[in-house]
Amino acid sequence: MDIARRNNVAVTGNPQGPAVVLAHGFGCDQNMWRLTLPALVEDYRVVLFDYVGSGRSDLSAFSENRYGSLHGYARDVVEVCEALDLRDAVFVGHSVSAMIGVLAADAAPERIGALVMVAPSPRYIDDDGYRGGFSAQDIDELLASLESNYLGWSMAMAPVIMGNPERPELGEELRNSFCATDPDMARVFARTTFLSDSRQDLKSVKVPALVLECSEDVIAPREVGAFVHRAIPGSTLVTLDATGHCPHLSAPEATNEAIRSFLAGLR
Numbered sequence: 001m002d003i004a005r006r007n008n009v010a011v012t013g014n015p016q017g018p019a020v021v022l023a024h025g026f027g028c029d030q031n032m033w034r035l036t037l038p039a040l041v042e043d044y045r046v047v048l049f050d051y052v053g054s055g056r057s058d059l060s061a062f063s064e065n066r067y068g069s070l071h072g073y074a075r076d077v078v079e080v081c082e083a084l085d086l087r088d089a090v091f092v093g094h095s096v097s098a099m100i101g102v103l104a105a106d107a108a109p110e111r112i113g114a115l116v117m118v119a120p121s122p123r124y125i126d127d128d129g130y131r132g133g134f135s136a137q138d139i140d141e142l143l144a145s146l147e148s149n150y151l152g153w154s155m156a157m158a159p160v161i162m163g164n165p166e167r168p169e170l171g172e173e174l175r176n177s178f179c180a181t182d183p184d185m186a187r188v189f190a191r192t193t194f195l196s197d198s199r200q201d202l203k204s205v206k207v208p209a210l211v212l213e214c215s216e217d218v219i220a221p222r223e224v225g226a227f228v229h230r231a232i233p234g235s236t237l238v239t240l241d242a243t244g245h246c247p248h249l250s251a252p253e254a255t256n257e258a259i260r261s262f263l264a265g266l267r
Contacts, residue, residue, distance in 0.1 A: 053189060
Protein backbone atom coordinates (compact mmCIF):
# COMPACT_ATOMS: atom_id res chain seq x y z
CA MET A 1 0.00 0.00 0.00
CA ASP A 2 1.27 3.47 -0.89
CA ILE A 3 0.83 5.23 2.46
CA ALA A 4 2.14 8.53 1.08
CA ARG A 5 -0.58 8.58 -1.56
CA ARG A 6 -3.27 7.21 0.73
CA ASN A 7 -2.75 9.97 3.29
CA ASN A 8 -1.49 12.68 0.93
CA VAL A 9 1.74 12.90 2.92
CA ALA A 10 3.98 15.94 2.47
CA VAL A 11 7.40 16.39 4.06
CA THR A 12 9.04 19.80 4.28
CA GLY A 13 11.46 21.80 6.39
CA ASN A 14 14.93 20.87 7.59
CA PRO A 15 15.71 17.26 6.57
CA GLN A 16 18.31 17.04 9.35
CA GLY A 17 16.00 18.39 12.06
CA PRO A 18 13.85 16.50 14.56
CA ALA A 19 10.57 15.29 13.10
CA VAL A 20 7.31 17.10 13.85
CA VAL A 21 4.04 15.57 12.64
CA LEU A 22 1.07 17.95 12.24
CA ALA A 23 -2.36 16.31 12.43
CA HIS A 24 -5.62 18.08 11.60
CA GLY A 25 -8.98 17.73 13.33
CA PHE A 26 -12.47 16.75 12.19
CA GLY A 27 -13.62 18.29 8.91
CA CYS A 28 -10.20 19.78 8.21
CA ASP A 29 -7.05 18.92 6.28
CA GLN A 30 -3.34 19.65 6.38
CA ASN A 31 -3.82 23.12 4.90
CA MET A 32 -5.05 24.24 8.31
CA TRP A 33 -1.42 24.22 9.48
CA ARG A 34 -0.14 26.68 6.88
CA LEU A 35 0.34 29.46 9.47
CA THR A 36 2.30 27.09 11.73
CA LEU A 37 4.73 25.90 9.07
CA PRO A 38 6.83 29.09 8.88
CA ALA A 39 7.61 28.76 12.59
CA LEU A 40 8.93 25.20 12.19
CA VAL A 41 10.48 24.63 8.77
CA GLU A 42 13.88 26.16 9.52
CA ASP A 43 14.68 23.85 12.43
CA TYR A 44 12.41 20.83 12.04
CA ARG A 45 11.50 18.16 9.52
CA VAL A 46 7.76 18.71 9.26
CA VAL A 47 5.34 15.99 8.18
CA LEU A 48 1.84 16.86 6.99
CA PHE A 49 -0.89 14.40 6.04
CA ASP A 50 -4.64 13.98 5.65
CA TYR A 51 -6.60 11.27 7.42
CA VAL A 52 -8.37 8.91 5.04
CA GLY A 53 -11.67 10.56 4.20
CA SER A 54 -10.28 14.08 4.56
CA GLY A 55 -8.52 16.55 2.29
CA ARG A 56 -6.78 14.99 -0.69
CA SER A 57 -6.46 11.52 0.83
CA ASP A 58 -7.31 8.43 -1.21
CA LEU A 59 -11.04 8.17 -0.54
CA SER A 60 -11.13 4.64 -1.92
CA ALA A 61 -9.17 3.53 1.16
CA PHE A 62 -11.99 4.61 3.49
CA SER A 63 -13.61 1.90 5.60
CA GLU A 64 -16.42 2.61 8.03
CA ASN A 65 -15.32 -0.40 10.06
CA ARG A 66 -11.79 0.99 10.47
CA TYR A 67 -12.66 4.65 10.90
CA GLY A 68 -15.61 4.05 13.18
CA SER A 69 -13.03 4.08 15.98
CA LEU A 70 -10.29 6.53 16.91
CA HIS A 71 -7.93 3.56 16.80
CA GLY A 72 -8.40 3.46 13.02
CA TYR A 73 -7.15 7.03 12.69
CA ALA A 74 -4.30 6.22 15.09
CA ARG A 75 -3.31 3.41 12.70
CA ASP A 76 -3.05 6.02 9.94
CA VAL A 77 -0.62 7.97 12.14
CA VAL A 78 1.49 4.93 13.00
CA GLU A 79 1.62 3.79 9.37
CA VAL A 80 2.69 7.25 8.19
CA CYS A 81 5.45 7.26 10.83
CA GLU A 82 6.53 3.76 9.80
CA ALA A 83 6.57 4.63 6.11
CA LEU A 84 8.89 7.57 6.83
CA ASP A 85 10.80 5.63 9.52
CA LEU A 86 10.19 8.39 12.05
CA ARG A 87 11.51 7.88 15.58
CA ASP A 88 10.75 10.03 18.62
CA ALA A 89 8.70 12.40 16.48
CA VAL A 90 6.73 15.19 18.11
CA PHE A 91 3.05 14.71 17.29
CA VAL A 92 1.02 17.93 17.16
CA GLY A 93 -2.68 17.10 17.13
CA HIS A 94 -5.59 19.53 16.89
CA SER A 95 -8.88 18.76 18.62
CA VAL A 96 -9.75 15.06 18.25
CA SER A 97 -6.28 14.46 16.81
CA ALA A 98 -4.84 15.13 20.25
CA MET A 99 -6.51 11.93 21.45
CA ILE A 100 -5.58 10.11 18.26
CA GLY A 101 -1.98 11.03 19.07
CA VAL A 102 -2.34 9.54 22.55
CA LEU A 103 -3.48 6.25 21.02
CA ALA A 104 -0.72 6.29 18.40
CA ALA A 105 1.97 6.96 21.01
CA ASP A 106 0.70 4.03 23.06
CA ALA A 107 0.60 1.74 20.02
CA ALA A 108 4.05 2.72 18.71
CA PRO A 109 6.07 4.35 21.52
CA GLU A 110 9.27 4.19 19.50
CA ARG A 111 7.72 6.41 16.83
CA ILE A 112 6.31 9.26 18.96
CA GLY A 113 8.45 10.91 21.61
CA ALA A 114 6.28 13.89 22.63
CA LEU A 115 2.75 15.24 22.24
CA VAL A 116 1.41 18.73 21.60
CA MET A 117 -2.35 18.73 22.19
CA VAL A 118 -4.09 21.74 20.64
CA ALA A 119 -7.59 22.29 22.09
CA PRO A 120 -7.92 18.63 23.13
CA SER A 121 -11.01 16.93 24.50
CA PRO A 122 -11.04 13.32 25.72
CA ARG A 123 -14.85 13.36 26.01
CA TYR A 124 -17.31 15.91 24.69
CA ILE A 125 -20.30 14.74 26.74
CA ASP A 126 -20.70 15.77 30.38
CA ASP A 127 -20.43 13.01 32.96
CA ASP A 128 -20.58 12.75 36.74
CA GLY A 129 -17.83 15.03 38.00
CA TYR A 130 -16.72 15.85 34.48
CA ARG A 131 -17.66 18.75 32.21
CA GLY A 132 -17.09 18.06 28.55
CA GLY A 133 -19.18 21.01 27.38
CA PHE A 134 -22.19 19.14 25.95
CA SER A 135 -25.09 17.11 27.27
CA ALA A 136 -25.86 13.76 25.68
CA GLN A 137 -28.93 15.40 24.14
CA ASP A 138 -26.76 18.19 22.69
CA ILE A 139 -24.57 15.64 20.92
CA ASP A 140 -27.52 13.57 19.73
CA GLU A 141 -29.05 16.70 18.19
CA LEU A 142 -25.73 17.78 16.68
CA LEU A 143 -25.24 14.40 15.02
CA ALA A 144 -28.85 14.22 13.84
CA SER A 145 -28.52 17.65 12.24
CA LEU A 146 -25.20 16.73 10.64
CA GLU A 147 -26.55 13.46 9.26
CA SER A 148 -29.76 14.93 7.87
CA ASN A 149 -28.22 18.02 6.24
CA TYR A 150 -24.44 18.02 6.32
CA LEU A 151 -23.99 21.16 4.21
CA GLY A 152 -26.55 23.07 6.28
CA TRP A 153 -24.87 21.88 9.48
CA SER A 154 -21.50 23.01 8.15
CA MET A 155 -22.82 26.47 7.28
CA ALA A 156 -24.29 26.91 10.76
CA MET A 157 -21.63 25.28 12.92
CA ALA A 158 -18.35 26.39 11.35
CA PRO A 159 -18.58 30.00 12.62
CA VAL A 160 -19.57 28.74 16.09
CA ILE A 161 -16.63 26.34 16.26
CA MET A 162 -14.18 28.91 14.94
CA GLY A 163 -15.40 31.73 17.18
CA ASN A 164 -14.02 35.20 16.39
CA PRO A 165 -17.25 36.55 14.83
CA GLU A 166 -15.47 39.84 14.13
CA ARG A 167 -13.31 37.89 11.65
CA PRO A 168 -15.90 36.11 9.51
CA GLU A 169 -13.28 34.99 7.02
CA LEU A 170 -12.06 32.43 9.58
CA GLY A 171 -15.49 30.87 9.94
CA GLU A 172 -15.85 30.87 6.17
CA GLU A 173 -12.59 28.99 5.75
CA LEU A 174 -13.66 26.31 8.21
CA ARG A 175 -17.06 26.10 6.54
CA ASN A 176 -15.42 25.59 3.15
CA SER A 177 -13.22 22.87 4.61
CA PHE A 178 -16.23 21.10 6.10
CA CYS A 179 -18.15 21.39 2.84
CA ALA A 180 -15.25 19.94 0.86
CA THR A 181 -15.34 16.75 2.95
CA ASP A 182 -17.36 13.80 1.66
CA PRO A 183 -20.61 13.89 3.71
CA ASP A 184 -20.80 10.14 4.30
CA MET A 185 -17.21 9.97 5.52
CA ALA A 186 -17.72 13.12 7.60
CA ARG A 187 -20.69 11.47 9.33
CA VAL A 188 -18.52 8.54 10.36
CA PHE A 189 -15.71 10.80 11.61
CA ALA A 190 -18.22 12.98 13.47
CA ARG A 191 -19.74 10.04 15.33
CA THR A 192 -16.28 8.68 16.10
CA THR A 193 -15.23 12.09 17.40
CA PHE A 194 -18.22 13.29 19.40
CA LEU A 195 -19.13 9.94 20.96
CA SER A 196 -15.56 9.07 21.97
CA ASP A 197 -14.38 8.74 25.55
CA SER A 198 -10.58 8.71 25.78
CA ARG A 199 -10.26 9.73 29.42
CA GLN A 200 -8.74 6.43 30.48
CA ASP A 201 -6.31 6.50 27.56
CA LEU A 202 -4.67 9.63 28.98
CA LYS A 203 -3.18 7.45 31.72
CA SER A 204 -1.05 5.69 29.10
CA VAL A 205 0.89 8.85 28.20
CA LYS A 206 4.53 8.43 29.18
CA VAL A 207 6.05 11.13 26.97
CA PRO A 208 6.38 14.91 27.47
CA ALA A 209 3.09 16.59 26.67
CA LEU A 210 2.00 20.17 26.05
CA VAL A 211 -1.69 20.97 26.48
CA LEU A 212 -2.74 24.13 24.64
CA GLU A 213 -6.17 25.51 25.49
CA CYS A 214 -7.92 28.73 24.48
CA SER A 215 -9.25 31.26 26.94
CA GLU A 216 -12.69 30.76 25.37
CA ASP A 217 -13.65 27.63 23.44
CA VAL A 218 -17.22 26.36 23.07
CA ILE A 219 -16.00 22.91 21.93
CA ALA A 220 -13.35 22.34 24.61
CA PRO A 221 -13.98 24.59 27.62
CA ARG A 222 -11.17 25.28 30.05
CA GLU A 223 -12.36 22.61 32.47
CA VAL A 224 -11.40 20.10 29.77
CA GLY A 225 -7.88 21.46 29.44
CA ALA A 226 -7.46 21.30 33.20
CA PHE A 227 -8.69 17.68 33.19
CA VAL A 228 -6.24 16.64 30.47
CA HIS A 229 -3.39 18.39 32.29
CA ARG A 230 -4.20 16.62 35.58
CA ALA A 231 -4.55 13.27 33.86
CA ILE A 232 -1.10 13.38 32.24
CA PRO A 233 1.61 13.54 34.93
CA GLY A 234 4.28 16.10 34.13
CA SER A 235 2.34 17.72 31.31
CA THR A 236 2.50 21.45 30.66
CA LEU A 237 -0.70 23.48 30.36
CA VAL A 238 -0.68 26.77 28.47
CA THR A 239 -3.78 28.95 28.17
CA LEU A 240 -3.57 30.92 24.97
CA ASP A 241 -4.97 34.43 24.70
CA ALA A 242 -7.25 33.17 21.96
CA THR A 243 -10.91 32.46 21.38
CA GLY A 244 -12.52 29.66 19.42
CA HIS A 245 -11.44 26.09 18.78
CA CYS A 246 -8.73 26.68 16.14
CA PRO A 247 -5.99 28.85 17.67
CA HIS A 248 -3.49 27.84 14.97
CA LEU A 249 -5.68 29.89 12.61
CA SER A 250 -7.12 32.58 14.88
CA ALA A 251 -4.00 33.24 17.00
CA PRO A 252 -1.07 31.70 15.11
CA GLU A 253 1.63 33.83 16.73
CA ALA A 254 0.71 32.79 20.28
CA THR A 255 0.19 29.18 19.22
CA ASN A 256 3.50 28.99 17.38
CA GLU A 257 5.38 30.59 20.26
CA ALA A 258 4.02 28.01 22.70
CA ILE A 259 4.85 25.12 20.38
CA ARG A 260 8.37 26.34 19.66
CA SER A 261 9.07 26.92 23.34
CA PHE A 262 7.99 23.38 24.14
CA LEU A 263 10.04 21.93 21.28
CA ALA A 264 13.12 23.85 22.40
CA GLY A 265 12.78 22.32 25.86
CA LEU A 266 12.91 18.82 24.38
CA ARG A 267 16.36 19.26 22.86
